[in-house]
Amino acid sequence: MKKLLKHRELLLVGIIAIMVAGFATRAPGFATPGNLANIFNDTSILIILALGQMTVILTKSIDLSVAANLAFTGMAVAMMDATYPGMPLALLVILAVGIGAVLGAINGTLVWWLRIPPIVVTLGTLTIYRGMAFVLSGGAWVNSHQMTPGFLNFPRLPVLGMPLLSWMAIGIVLLMWVVLTRTQFGRATYASGGNPTAAVYAGIDTGRTKFLAFTLSGALAGLAGYLWVSRYAVAYVDVAAGFELDTVAACVIGGISIAGGIGSVAGAVLGALFLGVIKNALPVIGISPFAQMAISGIVIVLAVVFNARAERRAGRIILRDRGAKEVSA
Amino acid sequence: MSDIVTETRTRSAIPDRLGTPVSRLLGSWEVLLFGVAIAIFIANSFASPYFLNAWNLSDATFNFTEKAMIAFAMAMLIIVGEIDLSVAAIIALASTAMGAAAQMGIGTPGLVAIGLAVGLVCGAINGTLVSVLKLPSIVVTIGTMSLFRGISYITLGDKAYGKYPADFAYFGQGYVVWVFSFEFVLFIALAVIFGIILHATNFGRQVYVIGNNEFAARFSGIPVERVKFKLFLLTGLMSGIAAVCLTSRLGSTRPSIAQGWELEVVTMVVLGGVSILGGAGTIAGVVIAAFVMGLVTFGLGLLNVPGIVMSIFVGLLLIITIALPIVVRRIKFMSTK
Numbered sequence: 240m241k242k243l244l245k246h247r248e249l250l251l252v253g254i255i256a257i258m259v260a261g262f263a264t265r266a267p268g269f270a271t272p273g274n275l276a277n278i279f280n281d282t283s284i285l286i287i288l289a290l291g292q293m294t295v296i297l298t299k300s301i302d303l304s305v306a307a308n309l310a311f312t313g314m315a316v317a318m319m320d321a322t323y324p325g326m327p328l329a330l331l332v333i334l335a336v337g338i339g340a341v342l343g344a345i346n347g348t349l350v351w352w353l354r355i356p357p358i359v360v361t362l363g364t365l366t367i368y369r370g371m372a373f374v375l376s377g378g379a380w381v382n383s384h385q386m387t388p389g390f391l392n393f394p395r396l397p398v399l400g401m402p403l404l405s406w407m408a409i410g411i412v413l414l415m416w417v418v419l420t421r422t423q424f425g426r427a428t429y430a431s432g433g434n435p436t437a438a439v440y441a442g443i444d445t446g447r448t449k450f451l452a453f454t455l456s457g458a459l460a461g462l463a464g465y466l467w468v469s470r471y472a473v474a475y476v477d478v479a480a481g482f483e484l485d486t487v488a489a490c491v492i493g494g495i496s497i498a499g500g501i502g503s504v505a506g507a508v509l510g511a512l513f514l515g516v517i518k519n520a521l522p523v524i525g526i527s528p529f530a531q532m533a534i535s536g537i538v539i540v541l542a543v544v545f546n547a548r549a550e551r552r553a554g555r556i557i558l559r560d561r562g563a564k565e566v567s568a
Numbered sequence: 569m570s571d572i573v574t575e576t577r578t579r580s581a582i583p584d585r586l587g588t589p590v591s592r593l594l595g596s597w598e599v600l601l602f603g604v605a606i607a608i609f610i611a612n613s614f615a616s617p618y619f620l621n622a623w624n625l626s627d628a629t630f631n632f633t634e635k636a637m638i639a640f641a642m643a644m645l646i647i648v649g650e651i652d653l654s655v656a657a658i659i660a661l662a663s664t665a666m667g668a669a670a671q672m673g674i675g676t677p678g679l680v681a682i683g684l685a686v687g688l689v690c691g692a693i694n695g696t697l698v699s700v701l702k703l704p705s706i707v708v709t710i711g712t713m714s715l716f717r718g719i720s721y722i723t724l725g726d727k728a729y730g731k732y733p734a735d736f737a738y739f740g741q742g743y744v745v746w747v748f749s750f751e752f753v754l755f756i757a758l759a760v761i762f763g764i765i766l767h768a769t770n771f772g773r774q775v776y777v778i779g780n781n782e783f784a785a786r787f788s789g790i791p792v793e794r795v796k797f798k799l800f801l802l803t804g805l806m807s808g809i810a811a812v813c814l815t816s817r818l819g820s821t822r823p824s825i826a827q828g829w830e831l832e833v834v835t836m837v838v839l840g841g842v843s844i845l846g847g848a849g850t851i852a853g854v855v856i857a858a859f860v861m862g863l864v865t866f867g868l869g870l871l872n873v874p875g876i877v878m879s880i881f882v883g884l885l886l887i888i889t890i891a892l893p894i895v896v897r898r899i900k901f902m903s904t905k
Contacts, residue, residue, distance in 0.1 A: 301706070353891045358651075358706060359844050362831050363887040370880030378874070476876065484714055487707070497707045529725045529823075533718025539711030543703050 247494045251509040255516055262520040269523055276401060282515030283408035284463045284470070286508055288482070289489035290415045291456030293507040296490050297419075298449045299432040299499030300350060300357035305460040306482035307368035308342045312464030314372045314381070317474035321385040328389050335465035336458050342368060343457015347450035357449075365483070373476045383472035394470050404466060411459070416504045418455075428452055433500025481532075488535050489514055492542040514538070597841035597893075601856045608860060612867040619870060626747035630740075630817065632836070632862030633755040634810040635829060636854070639836040640762040641803040643854045646837055647766075647779045648799055649846035650705040652694060655807045656829035657716035662686040662811035664720040667729025667821035676736045683815070684808040690716055691804015695797040713830070720823040729821040740817025751813050755858075758806075763851040771795070779847035828879070835886040836861055844890060861885070 263270035288305050295302040316335045319326060342364070349360045383391060394404035419425035430438040431445035438445050468474045493510025495502030514535060521528055613620045638655050645652055662683045669682050690712070697708045742750045766772040774795050778785040786792050815821055840857035842849025861882070868878050 349887065349891070353894050355887070355890050355894065356844050359834075359838065359890055360887065362834065363883040366828070366831060366879040366883035367887075370876050370883065373874070373876040374880070378876075481714075484710060487710060488714075491707060491711075497704055527722065527725060529721040530718070532714050532721050536711050536713070536715025536718050540697065540708060540715065543707050543711060544697075544701060547701065547703055 248503065248505050248509060251493065251506070251513065255509065255513055258513075258516055258520070262516075262524060266520075266523040269520065276405070278515050278519045279408075279512070280402050280405045281519060282511055283404045284466055285482075285485060285489060285515060286408045286511040287411050287459050287463050287466070288486045289493070289507045289511045290411060290504065291459035292483075292486040293490050293493075293495050293502055293504070294415070294419065294428055294452045295357070295449075295456045296487075296495050296497060297428040297432045297499055297502060298445070298452045299435065300449055300452065301361065301487065301497070302343075302346065302453060302456045303358065303361040303483045303487075304342070304346060304364040304368055305456060305463075305486055306479045307365045307372070308339055308457055308460040309464040309467055309482065310476065310478045310480075311342065311368045311372040311375070312338045312461040313468035313478055314376050314464075314474045314476070316465050317381040317386060317390075317468045318376065320387055320390045321381050324387045328393060331390065332462070332465055335461045337461065339461015339464060340454050340458035343460065344450070344454045346457065347453030350453060351446040351450040354446075357453075369476065369480075372478075376474075376476060378476060381468075381474040386469070386472065391469050391472055394466055404470060407462075407466070411462075412504060412508055419504060424448070424451060429500055432498075484539075485514060485535065488539045488542075491539055491546065494546060496546060497543070510542075598850060598853045598856060601839070601841065601853060601860060605856055605860045605863060608863045608867065612863060612870070615867060616870040619867070622747045626749060626752070628862055628866040629749065629752045629755070631866050632858045633749075633751040634813050634817075635833050635836060635861075636755055636858035637758055637810050637813075638803065638806045638829075638833045639840070639854050639858060640758055640851060641799070641806040642833050643837045643840065643842050643849055643851065644762070644766055644772075644775055645799045645803055646834075646842050646844060647846055647849050648775050648796060649779045649782065650698060650796060650799070651709065651834070652705065652800065652803045653709040653830045653834075654690065654694060654713040654716055655803060655810075655833055656826045657713040657720075658687055658690040658804055658807035659811040659814060659826040659829065660720045660823055661690060661716040662808050663815045663821040663825050664723050664729070664823065666811070666815055667732075668723065670732045670736070671729060676733050679732070679736055680739075680812050683812040684805060687804045687806070687808020687811065688801060689804070690807070691801040692797075694804065695800030698800060699793040699797040717823065720825075724821070724823045730819065732816070732819055736816050737819065738816070740813050740815070740819075751817070754809075754813070758809075759851060759855050766851050771798075775799070776847060781847075831886075832861070832882060835882055838886060839889045 259270050259275070268274055288309070292302055292305060312335050315338055316331050319334070320331060346357070346360055346364055349355050349364075350357050394402060394407070396403045398406055419428065427438070427443045427445075427448045430441065430443050431448045435445050438448075467479060471478075489510035490502065490507055491497060491510070492513050493502065493506030493508070495506055495510075517534060517538075518531060521531055521534075618624055642652060642655065665686045666679045666683045669679055674682070694705070694709055694712055697703050697712070698705045739750055744750055744753045766775065774785070774790045777788065777790060778792050778795060782792060811826075814826060818825070836857050837849075837854055838844055839860065840849065840853035840855070842853065864881060864885070865878050868881065
């Protein structure tokens with residue numbers, strides 16, 4: 240299994256490298272380190288969200304409310320910054336993470352206590368959170384001149400030649416790697432997604448694990464909300480509309496099994512970078528940006544087909560439980 | 569779908585005695601929902617003096633007829649244990665195809681044929697991915713959702729198609745008799761047809777069996793994959809029909825047409841008492857749920873509530889209607905213990 244995963248991530252690195260090389264033949268400046276750093280910076284927010292989404296997917300759930308959560312938190316902190324310009328930035332960032340975590344915890348509670356299927360919960364909260372962003376702002380925009388310079392410039396501060404946004408993404412990647420591979424909670428997410436029954440017998444509270452995964456995903460979405468609003472210097476209700484699909488796409492491309500329990504941090508990051516490279520390359524090679532939606536659609540479908548094959552070939556059934564799993568897979 | 573849901577249905581929920589037919593009927597979800605619909609109706613007529621008017625009520629039906637047509641097929645799909653999140657994107661693609669054909673001067677019969685054909689093709693793609701390649705429908709249809717709508721975006725970009733033939737307007741704007749619009753009559757006719765398919769044919773029974781126990785269904789000789797494929801095809805077709813009605817009603821096509829409808833359709837189905845875990849639900853429930861949602865949104869519209877705030881209500885409605893029976897069951901379970 241591990242070999243397969245290693246192989247898979249190497250494959251993705253290869254594909255991304257080939258793509259970059261291919262685009263470079265059409266646009267000479269594409270493969271320069273400066274441009275690649277730009278692409279990474281552009282993809283940072285997607286990477287952060289994909290890691291939250293991945294944690295949720297690992298537990299056999301899905302969080303479709305991340306983009307709406309991002310829009311609400313982004314709007315909330317932008318309005319707070321505009322109304323109280325004296326508020327310290329650190330407090331705003333903590334607030335963003337906190338609000339996001341609360342919204343995520345609401346999802347988690349509905350999934351944990353009421354056992355409502357995650358897809359239904361988050362489809363519902365998706366509209367509710369975005370609606371709340373509208374109620375909060377009354378449909379008005381918060382523009383760059385209303386926000387304080389400190390609030391806007393933070394993700395752009397250069398540190399060792401890269402903007403702080405990129406560094407934050409790198410920091411979150413490392414943090415999530417530690418959380419998922421070196422903590423009890425991390426192992427519990429894999430266990431409760433890979434084999435819920437066995438996880439329960441092993442003493443893992445799968446409901447609580449899901450709750451924590453949703454809260455984590457919400458907190459990261461909240462952080463991404465602040466980063467998004469300050470990076471694009473505008474907050475409005477439709478910010479990041481449909482972005483939840485990009486996060487799911489990044490996970491699926493990165494080899495995270497939608498059935499839960501399989502996937503790695505490196506996979507999610509590479510999946511996000513894959514989408515980031517395509518997004519940045521389309522205008523460069525003269526394809527309309529409108530094509531991006533269809534391309535990510537095709538990529539999602541292909542990735543799902545590919546994942547399903549890889550999982551089947553790996554032969555996860557060690558003892559045949561009356562063949563039920565195999566037939567209904 | 570089945571991959572996401574981990575909870576198994578409780579066997580202990582089956583009672584020893586069923587009670588009298590009358591008490592069973594009164595306790596059913598459909599009757600409860602019908603009461604809610606009447607309550608909302610009365611509340612609306614008090615809230616706005618413009619509500620109780622035959623033409624006004626006829627206008628209100630346009631709020632839900634197109635979504636309800638898809639909801640019938642979606643109900644069967646959810647009962648069988650799958651889901652299709654690409655329905656709104658199919659509407660967008662079918663509408664775009666019809667728009668492109670209308671620019672080339674194709675007449676109304678041709679446009680309708682194109683709309684339905686696109687729906688069928690999209691349904692067949694979803695069906696193939698789910699039943700032949702055996703992929704989880706929820707991810708597949710999230711993928712095809714952005715694929716189908718993405719193709720509309722590639723075709724249209726930020727432009728729009730207008731210029732539909734004059735007689736094409738009948739499907740969305742015409743009236744059969746008095747205040748009964750073509751869409752409303754079609755909605756009733758489809759409700760009857762789907763009611764018969766689901767509740768009075770072998771195919772309908774097979775849908776329930778697969779939804780309750782796919783493994784047993786396979787051993788009973790039910791062609792599980794074929795049934796699922798047919799249902800995806802049917803859902804695609806209904807999306808095509810809805811696309812014809814909606815395009816005809818609006819008279820123009822943008823790639824963002826019917827955005828977010830998949831959520832409202834699923835909400836309608838679940839509100840109608842169809843179990844999101846599969847295996848249970850009726851068409852009658854979906855019909856009443858369609859009226860409830862139509863009345864709620866129309867009533868809020870009369871009270872000047874903006875669309876995005878209405879969507880908060882739709883989202884809350886979805887979560888509460890699913891949570892309520894679970895909470896009630898849990899309280900009952902605790903009190904019997």
